Amino acid sequence: MTQSEGEPVDPPRSRRMPRAARREQVLAIAQDLFASEGFHHVSMDDIADRAEVSKPVLYRHFPSKLDLYLAVVDARGAGLLAAVEIALAPVAHGPVHSGEGRKVVRALVAAYFEFVEAAGESSSLLFESDVTHDDAVRARVEQAGAEAARGIARVLVEFTGLPSPQTTLLAAALVGMAQSGATSRLRTETGLTVDDAADLVARLAWGGVAGLVHPDPET
Template sequence: MTDPQDASGSRARGRRMARAERRSQLLTIALDLFATEGFHHVSMDDIAERAQVSKPVLYRHFPSKLDLYLAVVDQQGADLLAAVERAVAPLEAGPVARGEGRTVVAAVVEAYLAFVQVAGESSTLLFESDVTRDTQVRGRVEHAAAEVTRRIAEVLSGVTGRGRADADVLAAALVATAQGAATYWLRHGGGQGIERVVELVTDLQWRGLAGLVRPDYPYGDA
């Protein structure tokens, strides 16, 4: 069995990595630890030990535990926004055939379900951070949600013909429903497949949205 310490008593170190690779490794490890243990129960020592690096190396990438946590939250937010961007892209690329609006709604719902499926409990860092009393963290978490809502509102405004204030409310409702369903499925899914959850939530959302599509919407197959 290999002794974790060398002759001088220092912790064994992992292999050398390029700066970008090391940063990515540290973010992955921090994501796992913060998600399973919570921000307040994880120390920089814990992260350094898991990564097999010295604390000075860790601090060269992230000056503090809060900086590391914020970087993790930012990455989670970017991943989710990218998934939503892919979902709404067909409506903006056009032309849009009748019935494709429901497909886009389903894609947004599926983006949330796929996000929690991959992220697991780490999705709570973006949805239910245990550090939201900190103004910096709350701002970053709210920024991620606001960016997704803004993006969906842009699309809804064009599709429904409603003013931006109305579109913002509709988008916020869609996001809250998709996020709530995704979080529920993660914790209480009981074997329910993603496809079925997407179908159910899409039916709920589309039945309301379909009645809001403006009568003169320029369908590509008209």
């Protein structure tokens, strides 16, 4: 059917989506492409084609591919930090009470397993980024993990009574254990559910933490 003269023309589909919704769509598409192909093998043309928008529209949302990549990383990082904060909430602002130590370590490990299960390969954007050539970019990519480790370190002070430099190292090791275990389960046919895998790794983690607990709190 031809358009009658003077009849309003519907705008292209790419222009009908609200700006916030378009941004979220682009982020979701970019996340999938960066996770599956890597930063260096994805172009803004690829993302624009997949999102069915013009490059000028894409650049109005994100000035460069790196800006878009870091926006994706920030969104993934916010999800991880939210999960870790929930896990640490029972002891984040107070003393360690009887039974809480084991529960918090289990919750922390489970937070990583559940995050990786939900995020899939896009979790690699935080854990295994191929954009590490620049110190500032590397720090941005690793920011969520570093913030999670700092929160864990503060809680470990309560558990162990050890000084901050030692709990900082222990927190990094605990995060690494949870992160690598969750990633391994995602990519390997273990036959373990998320809960079973988190329980197994949490038992290993707690076995190490429990040996460092000072005698004051009952954990």
